[in-house]
Amino acid sequence: MKEFRAKEVLALIYRLLLAYFFYQIARFLFWYFNKDVITLDGITDYLKLAYYGTAFDTTAILYVNALFIFLSLVPVVVNTKAGYQKMLFWLYFITNGIAYAMNFGDFIYFKFSQARLTSAVLDVVKHEDNLGSVGLESVYQHPFVIIWFVVLMALWVFLYKRIKVAPKPPKRMVPYFVWSIVTLCVTAVLVVGGIRGDFKHSTRPINLVDANRHIKNPVQANIVLNSTFSFFRTINTNGFKLVHFVDEDYINKNIHPYKHYEREVPNPRPNIVIFIVESFGREYSGTFNEGKNINGYESYTPFVDSLAKQSLYFTNAYANGRQSIHAMSSILAGIPSLVDAFTSSPYSNQKIQSIVSVCNDLGYDTSFYHGAPNGSMGFLGFGNILGFKHYFGKTEYNNDKDFDGIWAIWDEPFLQYFAKNVGKTQPFLATVFTASSHHPFKIPEEYNGKFKKGHIPMHKPIQYMDYSLKRFFETAKKQPWYNNTIFVITGDHTNQIYYKEFEKQMNRFALPLIFFSPNPKYRLSGKRTDLAQQTDIYPTLADLIGYNKSVRSWGRSLVSDKSEHPIIVNSDGIQEQFMIGDYIYRFDGKEVTGVYHINDLGLENNLMKTLRSEDVEKGKMMCKAWYQDYMNRVINKKLN
Incomplete structure (x- = not known):
């Protein structure tokens, strides 16, 4: 049985299941600290949301533990030795400890942000030089959050150590390597499916929106989610930045973010x-x-x-x-x-x-x-x-x-x-x-x-x-x-x-x-x-x-008698594209990089350097104003 590594595999499963257990505790504590803003009908309602949250926990746990899983199964013969197991212990708790702590921050700040932690926080903190004092003040005001984290991590360590891997190296190397490779391949498939959230061809990897599949009102989605998931899933997806190109009067007069139509029906x-x-x-x-x-x-x-x-x-x-x-x-x-x-x-x-x-x-x-x-x-x-x-x-x-x-x-x-x-x-x-x-x-x-x-x-x-x-x-x-x-x-x-x-x-x-x-x-x-x-x-x-x-x-x-000039907007994934008046504009989030005639649908003749007209300059300003209004409304939650 040493060659089949059954005890090592079972130990790995046990260690991953511990992560699921503690993520559910964090979910309950998150709700407990925020139950005044996240209303539920009862314990059955909570249990249902916690159950659906398992899929999001799976993605988070597998993200964090991918290296740990690989090192636990890779056939290097010394896996069961005390030194190797100690290295796995520290890898497991450093990575999981950091990821787990993300959830505890949301116990406090959810009331203010009304959202789980996302990678957008990186854009916020890089402009702040008082993070140390803010952190200390938070600990001072909410000591029980830190106490909960320390107690739960201590319990996690205690339970981890309850199952040990005995130092028994394999005697038959061929079965050992063959079985290890098979186990690694099967595990890789399961990990990829778990991170995506589904094995079905017809679905894309789950993201924050999918938490809303299981709720009665949008705020409950935050119980289904966990902060580790929301952070990892939004890395490299946040190109949203507040900008200021024009004043609000210009936006109201030219972009018309609010429309009003009168029709008797x-x-x-x-x-x-x-x-x-x-x-x-x-x-x-x-x-x-x-x-x-x-x-x-x-x-x-x-x-x-x-x-x-x-x-x-x-x-x-x-x-x-x-x-x-x-x-x-x-x-x-x-x-x-x-x-x-x-x-x-x-x-x-x-x-x-x-x-x-x-x-x-x-x-x-x-x-x-x-x-x-x-x-x-x-x-x-x-x-x-x-x-x-x-x-x-x-x-x-x-x-x-x-x-x-x-x-x-x-x-x-x-x-x-x-x-x-x-x-x-x-x-x-x-x-x-x-x-x-x-x-x-x-x-x-x-x-x-x-x-x-x-x-x-x-x-x-x-x-x-x-x-x-x-x-x-x-x-x-x-x-x-x-x-x-x-x-x-x-x-x-x-x-x-x-x-x-x-x-x-x-x-x-x-x-x-x-x-x-x-x-x-x-x-x-x-x-x-x-x-x-x-x-x-x-x-x-x-x-x-x-x-x-x-x-x-x-x-x-499109059926109003009002005279409204269209602003057509889309993106090729690299830059934004605006169709305004007689021209098409390419915009990189800061400046217009190309101007093309409205009939030049292939964007083959950039008029940027040769064309200077009042209409073109107004079009450039309209692009910036539209983009500013969009970012403001999306980021500052003004879409209602």
């Missing part, structure tokens, strides 16, 4: 259905490319093309982000993602005004539908932040026969489920995020041969999506809510490109945008060629349903 107010279509680039739809003179162009969305002709549609609309979760914040809350995504930032867990909160204020029933495993892509967590009353995912669909095997329920059956399940309470706002038009670009077997092959793998699934939408509307027309509903259709981001026109830098964000209603009183018809973006959807809908109060928005209502 008779009862019953219209229902709203928002389709966020996976990877739905403008390239795929013929109606949105008429007059573009694209050689050999073919459309792959016959239904969307026909529906657009009966709708108000925009042929010059753009995404405000690069990923699916970016679209959710842009479309529903009017918050674009810059170089650093808002939804994965330390500031995402705050109260946010959105079309969801607006509809909640007006008595709407609000729901979000996504056929992937619940919580995939962070939608459930961010949906809870926004205030959706209901979430319907793969779990609620409850029929894995329609699962595509990788991402989600196939679009057609899920949209049928959506059409029949929604609208039981009116008025309602329902958002559905489709999934099938995505890598690996498959369609259900029964539809093989139904759609034209196309030129790239994306062309078949986009046709399947279009067919699924057609089937949805066939079913929706039979529902009692249909005739008083406004439908919005757009994409989350673009995907595979075939035509050269869409390889241009700005066209990599080009999306279709449709507002449709079978009810003519909403006057949603006609083609528009002016600039539009995802962040315009929220204020447009707030206007259409008669929300006659101030709306915090960087977008604009």
Whole structure:
């Protein structure tokens, strides 16, 4: 048995389980010190949150103990000797002690920050020269926090030493090395899965937003989280910095962060259905490319093309982000993602005004539908932040026969489920995020041969999506809510490109945008060629349903009679991009680095050094003012 190292493996498991045990104690103490600001319904409520917190504890514990795990299992023969075990002891408690202490700081400061510790603290402390005195004052004011930490660490050391590894070197070296390598490989897989938070292909590594999947109100997410996790997960994700380029009067006069629309809407107010279509680039739809003179162009969305002709549609609309979760914040809350995504930032867990909160204020029933495993892509967590009353995912669909095997329920059956399940309470706002038009670009077997092959793998699934939408509307027309509903259709981001026109830098964000209603009183018809973006959807809908109060928005209502000049914003992950007036500006967070004519969508001719005009200089100032307002509102929690 020495060669199989069973006692060493069991000792390692025991030592890791101790970390889980003490993280749960820290979670309870965190709640105890902050129970006046984090309300729970009872002990059952707490236990549920503590249970869900285990996933976040796993990520934190494995981050901190990765080296310890490796050194515990690596076959160096001397692993069981006293000196080696002593080295492991000190490594374990130095790393875990530092990480564990992060949670204790939040016992005190959560009341002030209203958030768990994140890497944003590094930007704060580097500008402070009084950290020593602040720390001493904190200890003086809250001595029991230090006492708890010392007592618990002492108990942790005591329990660690209860299980010892006897110094018994292996006698048969080949089995020893073979078994050790196998154990290391299996452990590596488990560690990677644990750090990601899931082994499923359809999910990205969990972050702070995912804690909101399991709570009744956003503040409870802080019980699910632990401070070690929130710190590590936000390292290198915080490019958010307060800046000061202009005064507030300039922002109010030129950026107009608050919009106010007056519209009389008779009862019953219209229902709203928002389709966020996976990877739905403008390239795929013929109606949105008429007059573009694209050689050999073919459309792959016959239904969307026909529906657009009966709708108000925009042929010059753009995404405000690069990923699916970016679209959710842009479309529903009017918050674009810059170089650093808002939804994965330390500031995402705050109260946010959105079309969801607006509809909640007006008595709407609000729901979000996504056929992937619940919580995939962070939608459930961010949906809870926004205030959706209901979430319907793969779990609620409850029929894995329609699962595509990788991402989600196939679009057609899920949209049928959506059409029949929604609208039981009116008025309602329902958002559905489709999934099938995505890598690996498959369609259900029964539809093989139904759609034209196309030129790239994306062309078949986009046709399947279009067919699924057609089937949805066939079913929706039979529902009692249909005739008083406004439908919005757009994409989350673009995907595979075939035509050269869409390889241009700005066209990599080009999306279709449709507002449709079978009810003519909403006057949603006609083609528009002016600039539009995802962040315009929220204020447009707030206007259409008669929300006659101030709306915090960087977008604009696309149906208002007011004259509002669009500011289109997105980022390629390196710099921000602004489309203002006749020019496109590249901005690095400090200065405008490029100026291009609005028709130069490939950003090929930088006019920065040759063009000096009043419009260009005003555009540069507008970029800075917009960026300043964005950072101020995100960082200082002014998104409500």
